[in-house]
Amino acid sequence: MTLPVALSGSDVIGQAKTGTGKTLGFGLPLLDRVTVPADVEAxxxxxxxxxxxxxxxIVVPTRELCQQVTNDLLTAGKARNVRVLAIYGGRAYEPQVEALKKGVDVVVGxxxxxxxxAGQRKLDLSHIRVLVLDEADEMLDLGxxxxxxxxxxxxxPKRQTMLFSATMPGAVISLARRYMSQPTHINATSPDDEGTTVKNTAxxxxxxxxxxxxxxxSRILQAEGRGLAMIFCRTKRTAADIAEQLEKRGFxxxxxxxxxxxxxxxxAxxxxxxxxxxxxxxxxxAARGIDVEGVTHVINYQSPExxxxxxxxxxxxxxAGAKGTAITLVDWDDIPRWQLINKVLDLKFPDPPETYSTSPHLYEELGIPAGTKGVLPRAERTRAGLRAEEIEDLGETGGRGRRSAPSAPAxxxxxxxxxxxQRRRTRGGSSLDESAVAVPAPADGATGEDAPETRTPRRRRRTRAAAPEAVAEAAVTVVETPAAEPAPAPVAEAEPAAEAEPAAEAKPRRRRTRPAATKPAVAQTPAAEPVVDFQTVAVAAQAAEPVATKPRRRTRVVKPADEVDFQIAPASEPAPQTKARRTRAAAKPKAEAVAAPATAEDAAETKPRRRRPRAAAEKTVTAAVTLTSDGEAAPAKPRRRRSRAAAAAETTEG
Structure with a gap:
């Protein structure tokens, strides 16, 4: 019915049931409209x-259908030597571009x-005479x-347009008329075939x-007379899972x-x-257009949409006139959807019977032998399997999902x-030989006979409690170390305690600054060394060194790396600005010590502000120095924050 209308050059909307030969219905008129060198010679x-x-x-929705239509057209146009090219994704661009450069008569893509x-100007569509939309309802869908x-x-604009599909809703037909010129709608049916489904399919x-x-x-696949079978799933994950389970069962x-x-x-x-x-x-x-000879069973594992x-x-x-069997498994949640499908197609299954793998009617209706189990017997496993088919390297773009592609072993x-x-053992980032050379001999006099023959044993440092004299000397050494020098020596390897007394006499002014100076020393101490209690160090150092005289406190002050020296400044010069926050606590006792000779009236005039304690402390130092140099006195007035400062000074001296 289609060939006379299509050969005349009119637009056609062709609708027929599946398996009735729609590909050649548009393929033969299309091949006849193409001009090839054989036509010029004749x-x-x-x-x-x-x-x-x-x-x-020819535009198709899926890659598998594109390849199938291409093969059919190559077979039909072999006598006239028509050049047909398939263009679809998942393959490399270069072979397709090279084929277009050599010349092509029909493009399926x-x-x-x-x-x-076409956007890269590799495909020239300006000479197209015939346009075909295969599976037109899918091609004119919103996607x-x-x-x-x-x-x-x-x-x-002047061309022939043909649309073909097994299902052609009214909305698709009205949409297709926008791109067609007075199309002829052909709906091919058989007189003895009622309904929308094929009569030969049970x-x-x-x-x-x-x-x-x-x-x-698994039991349905062991039915009598079963040939090739196709199982349709709704999701990709379900399809992969079922294929894997069937393979484990022997199929x-x-x-x-x-x-x-x-x-x-x-x-596949x-x-x-x-x-x-x-x-x-x-x-x-794979539900549209795929034509494989010998498919006897189709199983809808999940209800269709x-x-x-x-x-x-x-x-x-x-x-093509063959008989087949279609089995649909409907879950409880899919019953409403199936009832709609049953009503539209006018089928006779509004309420499917509840069925399990052991139901007797399942064996009777589908011809499954009695006693069949869900695992295929080894005697019937005669197929070569998927791995026997070599996988072709197509130069795929993107590589999506290649890990899930089973392939034959090379x-x-x-x-x-x-x-x-050969693996080399390493210790601390260095090889075994290097560590053996770098580690010195043990200090306790152990010889190489005590160690294993293959490698030198690693030296383990003992961390015992240090003597009070060594701890005191370590504390003095930490205070004298400048900021630019490396970290001090470990406490456990300190020199004899006899040298601690001369060092303590040379630096008698350390009792006040030791708590502030020990903080950077603790930060620089290696993590492997024992933790030193600096209160114990202070007591040991006080017992080891003589008591410094009070007049020398004004002339010599030990200045750590992070501290600022607060000395008595002349009356005309202001006190130095201190920026570090950690020097406030040290600045308060020093300021009170300098202002001690002043009377209570002088302290009243230099009362610090509440909200700026740093500036107030600096102002107190300057005022105290000036009044002390001039020898003036002021009326007595109680100081507001003197009790807190006195408490801080006592804590520091303690």
């Missing part, structure tokens, strides 16, 4: 009509890669519609539990879903066509035995 066309640019374009090459519209804008619907479905599928299974790389998808489909794999678990990417998906799924069997070549890598 005198059927003028030489100026020859071109290397594509003359016909998916929307994404077609737009990529593909923007891309299809962009492709149509690149085509010449349909069974069961209500099954999700945890029992793998066992049910030769493969998977086709979106998470696999293109090479793995083609490998090629092994299914060649018979190496007899069970193909897939998502809806709508009636169109159901028709395309079960249409993979019962093709043959091992004879190689020289590999020398195992």
């Amino acid at each position: 005198g059927r066309a003028a030489p100026e009509k020859l071109t290397d640019a594509p003359q016909a374009l 998916t929307p994404g890669r077609l737009l990529d090459l 593909f519609l923007p891309d299809v519209e962009r492709i149509i804008t690149m085509l010449p 349909q069974f619907v069961y209500r099954a539990h999700s945890m029992d479905k793998p066992e049910m599928v 030769a299974s493969g998977a086709v879903h979106g998470d696999l790389g293109q090479g793995a998808r083609e490998q 489909l090629r092994a299914f066509r060649n018979g190496k794999v007899d069970v193909l678990v897939c998502t809806d990417v 709508d009636e169109k998906t159901y028709l395309h799924r079960i249409g993979r069997t019962g093709r 043959p091992r070549e004879e190689r020289a035995p590999r020398t195992p890598r």
Whole structure:
């Protein structure tokens, strides 16, 4: 019915059931409209009509369907030597670009890669005479519609447009008329075939539990007369899981879903066509247009989304007049969805019977032998399996999901035995030999006979409690160390305590500044050294050194690295500005010590401000020095914060 209308050059909307030959329905008129060198030689066309640019374009929704349509057109156009090229994603760009440069007559592609090459000006669409949208309802869906519209804008306005699909809703037909000129709608049906499904396909619907479905599928696959089988799942993860479970049960299974790389998808489909794999678990990417000879069973592991998906799924069997079996397993949650599908398609399964893997009616209706279990017997495992089909390196872009692609193990070549890598033990980032050289001999006189023969034992430092004299000398050494020098020596390796007394006599003015000076020393002490109690150090140092006289306190003050020296300044010079916060506590006792000769009246005039204690402390030092030099006196007035400062001074002296 389609061939006369399409050969005349009119626009066509073709609708027919699955498996009735729609590919050749648009393929033969399309091949006839293409001009090839054989037509020029036979005198059927003028030489100026020859071109290397594509003359016909077929847009399909999936990569698998793109490859199948390409193979069918190559077979049909072999006598006229028509050049057909498949353009789809997942493959390298370079081979496709090179083929376009050599010249192509018909291009079959998916929307994404077609737009990529057309945007790069590698694909010239200005000579297209025929446009075909295969599976038109899917191509004009909301997902593909923007891309299809962009492709149509690149085509010449004067062309022939044909749409073909098994399902053609009214909304799609009204949308398609925007891009067509007076189309002819052809709906091919058979007189003795009622309904929307194929009469040769026997349909069974069961209500099954999700945890029992793998066992049910395993027993259904052992039914009598089963050939190739396709199992459809709703999600990619479910498809991968079912394929793995069936493989463990002994079935030769493969998977086709979106998470696999293109090479793995083609490998599984090629092994299914060649018979190496007899069970193909897939998502809806393989539900449209896939034509494999010998498919006897189609199992809907999960309920389809709508009636169109159901028709395309079960249409993979019962093709070209053959008989097939379609089995649908509906979960309890999917009963409302299935009832809608049943009503639209006018089926006879509104309430599917509750069925389990041990139900007797399951064995009777599907022809499963009695006593069949969920594991395929070893005697029946005759298929080569998916790994027997070599995976093709397509130069895939992106590499999405390559890890999940099962591939055949590569043959091992004879190689020289590999020398195992020698591991060298390291200690502290250095090798064993270096550590043996760097570690000195033990101090307790141990000889090499006590150590193992293979390596030198590591020296362990003993951390005993140090003597009070050594601790006192270590404290003095820490105070005298400048900031620029390295960290002081460990306490455990201090020199004899006899040298501590001369050092203490040389620096008698350390009792007041030791608590402030010990803080940086603690920060510089290595973590491996024992912690020193500085109160004990102070007591030991006080017992070891003589008591310094009071007049010498004004003439000599030990200044640590982080402290500021507070000395008596002349009356005309202000006190130095102190910025470090840690010097406040030390500044208060020094200021009070300098201002001690002044009377109570002088202290009243220099009362510090509440909110600026640092500036007040500096002002107190300056005022006290000036009054002391001049010898003046002021009326007595109690000081506000004197008790707190006195308490701080007593704490520091203690």
